[in-house]
Amino acid sequence: MKAYQITGTDGLNSLQTVTLPEPKPSPGEVLLRVRAVCLNYRDYMNVMGIKGVSGPIPRIPCSDGAGEVVAVGEGVSAWKAGDRVVCPFMPTWLDGEYSQAHAAQALGGAVDGMLREFAVIRAESLLPVPAHLSIVEAATLPCAAVTAWDALHTRxxxxxxxxxxxxxxxxxxxxxxxxxxxxxxxxxxxxxxxxxxxxxxxxxxxxxxxxxxxxxxxxxxxxxxxxxxxxxxxxxxxxxxxxxxxxxxxxxxxxxxxxxxxxxxxxxxxxxxxxxxxxxxxIYVGSREMFAQMLAEIERVKLQPVIDSTFEFEDARAAFQRMESGQHFGKIVIRV
The missing domain is CATH 3.40.50.720 (NAD(P)-binding Rossmann-like Domain)
Structure with a gap:
């Protein structure tokens, strides 16, 4: 599969396309065909290595992604091929209190993120995409939207x-x-x-x-x-x-x-x-349960995320440059 990796400390020049083996789901996991990835300022900081924010190298960046189920591992009955799903920022934080253990599983930082064609995710972490939203719109939700929901409603x-x-x-x-x-x-x-x-x-x-x-x-x-x-x-x-x-x-x-x-x-x-x-x-994003509560409200009122611009996978660097410009209004999305 194709993916982007942060390969060094030379800013955008370090964001390189690579070819990696396609992952396979283990028991309890789902193989996801990533269709859209959304940028957050954290992703830009990780790629650029600025303000003390950096992670292991090489690392696949970006926490936010949505796509379709391709295959499921043994014991998974909640999902089937073709289901449209979105993944939380920290797949292990299902509910309850925030912890260091959950932070250690934050996508695109502590572990590989979503800027790739395929990803394996825990089945219990995934959430269904509301019917009125496109995959591109769903990809905007895991970090920014859940953070706003936590800030206003949970905390x-x-x-x-x-x-x-x-x-x-x-x-x-x-x-x-x-x-x-x-x-x-x-x-x-x-x-x-x-x-x-x-x-x-x-x-x-x-x-x-x-x-x-x-x-x-x-x-x-x-x-x-x-x-x-x-x-x-x-x-x-x-x-x-x-x-x-x-x-x-x-x-x-x-x-x-x-x-x-x-x-x-x-x-x-x-x-x-x-x-x-x-x-x-x-506020460091929120749990899967917060995500589920937010999705229920988004579906109830048919809320539409505000998207600034959309880039193709081959133009991922241009998406980061758009964020760097500070001219964006709303979310920047990369189609995979």
Missing amino acids: GALKAEETVLVLGSGGVSVFALQFAKLAGARVLATTSSDDKAQRLLALGADAVHNYKTDPAWDDWALAQTGKRGVDKVIEIGGAETLNRSLKATRFGGHIALIGVLTGTSAEIQTVQILRKGIRLDG
């Missing part, structure tokens, strides 16, 4: 009429906007361009702030809430944005710390967390 316990602040217009932020509006929340959003601002408004954002023209988006969020502060923040910036998120959050509010777009360490005003009684949660 966030979002209530109708609460105010959610989402930073940026990448995959997690756009899914968070969609999920928050479905729950009846008010959504404030930040972005880097007026064009993206219009697209966020079209998706349902109640107000949008361009942080390129006015970096003080924390003051803007406070003004939008009558100085009270927002109830929840989808914090994807990390080091250089967290202090502003702390300022923008109300007393007793919740921040879901998800991304490291601005770096992995900084001087943080911890006194704000203490004084305001803010709950700060590190």
Whole structure:
């Protein structure tokens, strides 16, 4: 089979196509014909080896993939050839608490990922693709969508009429906007361009702030809430944005710390967390059970993921370059 591997430390030049033996399912496993793979910023970091994020070499990158069952191993009765399925970010995290053991099975980092023609996955990990979604759309869900769901509903316990602040217009932020509006929340959003601002408004954002023209988006969020502060923040910036998120959050509010777009360490005003009684949660995707709950809601309302662009397998590097540009809105997908 054809696959991509990270073969060194020379950025995109290290992302090479290779030919590997086609895997075979063992008892309890399923052979999946991968049809679509979706990029996350984590995948870009792994390929580029930036900000301290890197893994073993060689490594097949990308956590997010969807496809069709080709064959099943002994003892598997839940799936048959032709079934459309999607795989969780951490196939071993079925339910319950997050653990180091689950993190050690994260696709595309700790173990080989989905940027290949075939993959063997535990049968109990897989989930069916909702009938209204294409395989390309389903591939956008395992990381960004489940992360947003965990942040808002599992850890966030979002209530109708609460105010959610989402930073940026990448995959997690756009899914968070969609999920928050479905729950009846008010959504404030930040972005880097007026064009993206219009697209966020079209998706349902109640107000949008361009942080390129006015970096003080924390003051803007406070003004939008009558100085009270927002109830929840989808914090994807990390080091250089967290202090502003702390300022923008109300007393007793919740921040879901998800991304490291601005770096992995900084001087943080911890006194704000203490004084305001803010709950700060590190969110590293979620379990299969969270994924299943999210899929049920997506199917109920026939939600459509927002896809920025789609690339062919042979043009995978161009997909990573699209992410590097920062111009994308929503998810970037590679057809396999």
